[in-house]
Amino acid sequence: MIESLLVANRGEIARRIIRTAKRLGVRAVAVHSEADADLPFVVEADEAVCVGPANPAQSYRNVEAILAAAESTGAQAVHPGYGFLSENADFARTVQARGLVWVGPGADAITAMGDKINARNLMAAAGVPVAPGTTEPATDLDAAVAAATEIGYPVMVKAAAGGGGMGMAVAADEAALRTEYDKVRAFAERMFGDGSVLIERYFPRVRHVEVQILGLADGRVVALGERECSVQRRNQKLVEESPSPAVSPELRARFLAAAVRAGEAVGYRNAGTVECLLDPATQEFFFLEMNTRLQVEHPVTELVYGVDLVEEQLRVAAGLPPTFDPDALTPRGHAIELRINAEDPKRFLPGPGVIGTWVEPTGEGVRVDSGYVAGNTVTPFYDSLLAKLVVTGADRAEAIERARTAVADFAVAGPKNNLPFFAELLTNDEFVSGDYDTGIVGRMR
Structure with a gap:
């Protein structure tokens, strides 16, 4: 296993990666901007290095500063999280050229999937449906x-x-x-x-369904079920759930087989996601894009399949086998993730500020992956994500009921937040029925 890991990211995902690293006995190194010096991920890392001012171009996208931090701290590997440099093929190549382990797919796969036209053509050649x-x-x-x-x-x-x-x-x-x-x-x-x-x-009524894949160290590509991501505003996801209420066992088999073919077509290693559009009327689906990184919504897959995807990423990067049997993956129950953002719940405009109150919900089937605590300042320099509230239940109805309770118990004061939107969504007849599409938020406004 890797002995020391630099996390080239911030906030919630940096904290999430550090948590797994420390559980595995891997020394965790954080890099941070001047604006993020007091955030939990910096405090919880074994070592932290400031890599520049608030501007991401001068800090979280500053390749030389990040690599200098890796060198000065003796980090063995780099995990890019999501966003920033996570899908930058040149960064991946540079990390490896400096003798470090890259915790992600190969640079060639990132390049191949980074251009939507090239990706469409590759997928069509591999037998994956494209629009x-x-x-x-x-x-x-x-x-x-x-x-x-x-x-x-x-x-x-x-x-x-x-x-x-x-x-x-x-x-x-x-x-x-x-x-x-x-x-x-x-x-x-x-x-x-x-x-x-x-x-x-363009399909006016469509669902957004994606498949989690993992390219193993031995060359195999496995699929860990699908996630429903159709609750969106401005093409940005707000809610994800697994399994999708729109996907039958027969359709699921087609989805997973296509996702595996997609990964195999580019020799994929490590975690990735194959995103598709599903026409609910015809049950046809089409390749949308491949995200060559860990997704924001990975916790719903973790909870349904009982795996730690960050641990699996580290194991693949180290050339180790997975912790699970790839031939015996069995989903259990239902998981729903709500993205708690610092934004107005009606117009979804950013609303940064100082967090005066921060009380996370607890209880059976409740998980919170957060990037902040009370007293922190949510600045306007980065993504508005505050936390991910993830709930599980034996079935979808139980998961929704637990989500309602958890939203009511989540207390945030200071910056604007979208908890009131989720309280409305979780009682919306269309969402509760499971028969919804990417237009649901527009119909609620």
Whole structure:
């Protein structure tokens, strides 16, 4: 097993990784910005190094500062968490070139999946269903219009290098496409340094379902069930659950088989997620993208399958076998995750501030992965995620009931937060029925 680990991230996920590292006897090193010096992940690490000011470009995306911290602390390996440098192939290569262990998939897999058009083409060649769309970038507006005419409106206009729901727009007709194409292209150039645009069929009523995969050290790729991620605002997930209430045993078998093929197609190692769109009317699903990292929502899979995915990541990186039998994975019960964000519960606008009260719920089937405690300041420099409230039950009905109680017991004062939204969602007839889609939040507003 790896003996010392530098966590190249912050907040909730850094704290989460450090917790597993310490349980395994692995020395945990944190890096942090000046703005995060007092956060729990810094305090709980065995050693912590300040790598720069609040601006992420000067701290959490500062490759040389992070690698200098690894060298000065004697860290053996680097875990990137999610966001920041986690899907940066150049960073992965540089980590390994410096003689460190990279806790993630290979740089070639990150590169292959980082471009949505290339990823679509690879998946289609591997027999994974893809939605009708362009096989090459729409290099100008005329090409985009021609592609949309062939595909059929409405279409989704996507940044080919985008991710996390960013750089996307829907065009219902040619007039809308002419407006949205330039917006998406400009956004893509500004955010990702790549203005390539993909045109793809848009499905008005669709569910977002993803599969957790793990590429093992021996070369096998295994799938650890699916997660339902259809409760979203602005293409950003708010709630995840496993198993999906929309997926039958027959459909699940198809999902998992396709996800394994996707991983095998790029020689995948370590944890990753194959994201798909599911048409509930036809039960057809289409590849959306592959996230070459640990997902925010990984706890629901951990609780349903009884595994620690961070531990499995470390074991793969160290060349060790998994703690579980890949041929005997058995899901148990139901898990739901709520992303508690520092944002207005109605308009979902960020609401940073000093946390005056922070009381986490407890009880059977309740887990809280948090990044803050009372007295901490939620700054405007980073993602608004405060904590992940994860509940389990013998079935979905019990999980929902426990979630209602946990939301009511979660006390946060200071920054704005979306706990009131979840109180509303958990009594919403559409959500409770399980028959919902990615438009549910819009229908609630």
